Amino acid sequence: MAAVVTLGFLVGLELAARHYGTPGPLTLQAREVIHAPKSGGLLYASMALMTVVLTWRQRFVAVGAAVGIDLAFLAVRWAADIDTAGGHPFGNGALWVTLGVAVVAVTRRTGPERTLLLKGVGLALLLMAGRKTGDTWLLITSKTRPMVLDQYLAAADHALGNPSWLVGRVVEATGAVGFNFLDFVYGNLAVAAVVAALYQLRHVAAERRFPRHHLVRTFLVIGLVGPAFYMIFPVVGPLFAYGTGTEHWSAISLWAPDMPATAPWSVGDLWPGTLPPADDPRSMPFDGITPRNCMPSLHTAWAVAIFIHTRRGPGPLRHAGTFWLVATLCATLGFGYHYGVDLLAGVVFTLTIEAALRAYDRGWDRAGIRLAVHGTLVFTALLLSYRWLPVEMARLPWVAGPLLLLATASVVYGYVRVTGAWSRETAPAPLPGPGPEPARAVLPAPAGPVRPTPADPVPPAPTDRVRPAPADPVPGDRAQDVVDST
DSSP: OHHHHHHHHHHHHHHHHHHTTSOOHHHHHHHTTTSOOSOHHHHHHHHHHHGGGSOHHHHHHHHHHHHHHHHHHHHHHHHHTOOOTTSOSOOHHHHHHHHHHHHHHHHHOOHHHHHHHHHHHHHHHHHHHHHHHHHHHHHHHHHHOOEEOHHHHHHHGGGGTOHHHHHHHHHHHHHHHHHHHHHHHHHTHHHHHHHHHHHHTTTHHHHTSOOSSOHHHHHHHHHHHTTHHHHHSOOOOHHHHSSOGGGGTTTTOSSOOOOOOOGGGSSOSOTTTSOOOOSSOOOEEOOSSSOOOOSSOHHHHHHHHHHHHTTTSOHHHHHHHHHHHHHHHHHHHHTTSOOHHHHHHHHHHHHHHHHHHHHHHTTSOHHHHHHHHHHHHHHHHHHHHHHHSHHHHHHOHHHHHHHHHHHHHHHHHHHHHHHHHHHHHHSOOOOOOOOOOOOOOOOOOOSSOOOOOTTSOOOOOOOSSOOOOOOOOOHHHHHHHHHHHO
């Protein structure tokens, strides 16, 4: 059922993209079988996710085949002088190997083994197509939502102290080094998710089954549900609505995107030097190219999901999850892609989805359902307050700001409390061990021979024959003996 729904969704996006004169996600993904892929690293990360269903020998064969195919493509492109057209010169091999495993599963496997291989291939293909799907959906938001609500979020952001303006100045102060480091972290969020998922799924090949709940599942649900709110609350971000767009970073960026100038559509060149006004927010028109992808911040949502799913891993994985969360938050704000209120909505959004998924796994657990309902109400309240109370929030920042943080903290606390109770319920009871033995005093041995004590009688020495002891004479016999002797 999930496969049918996903395929229908992809076909719908393909038709919508064709309506606007651009290829859809299915076409873009199919082209990467031959053409240079847009992200070779993502294709290899997806293939690595697929290999969790393979044995170690099969994994080595898959990686070797992918590298060999890429080398063949590289040689052909070099010999024919074919340009990559901005794509990566590697990655086709990973896609070929993934499709090859699907063919093997259909033609050479049956029963549970075929199902397991197809699940692995399906996860890899969904991760590959996720980026293509996102690009198509963002194009649809820019074409169907000509008016954006950035002025409302900028006014509401006064309650939090306009963190995007503050962090933007900090990133500017770090120069090219700080910007490109954060840009690398921000752009490789999917690779970090694959690393965490590989740890969670490390036992699939041995157990021949997937765990009940894992990170990839949460990632896919976030990517499926989150973009719907881009249509409900279209926002382009402070870099575009109050700045010069990607031109702001073009002088120091190593991977500057080729986008048309957006400065004519902005309120003014205010970000990050001048705080925006908050007295009279209204909808404003914007171009038909820039994505409306701010509310909620899905980069924040995905980074929170990685943080949650790495809490039970080893120390290096936990530290990596924390680092990726902090770095992603700094990038989303410091690059001018999001307002502070977007991040709060992203945190609540992720925790609500996580609670709903885990409650479903536990047979619709009542505590989990209550938490999901609470998170939904808080998320709805945040969006309504951003839209209808931004001026009041800007006028009373010392009231509105703590209320926003407390509402978000209530969902965080509820999630920690409920999942902590679930962990205690499922934790195995310790096995009873042998009790401690009583302590015994060890006395030193005496230097000389040991003399018997009254409490320890000395046993008689063994003899060859045991003689009976003589009976004691009675008193009368003793007197007769005396008379006879006299």
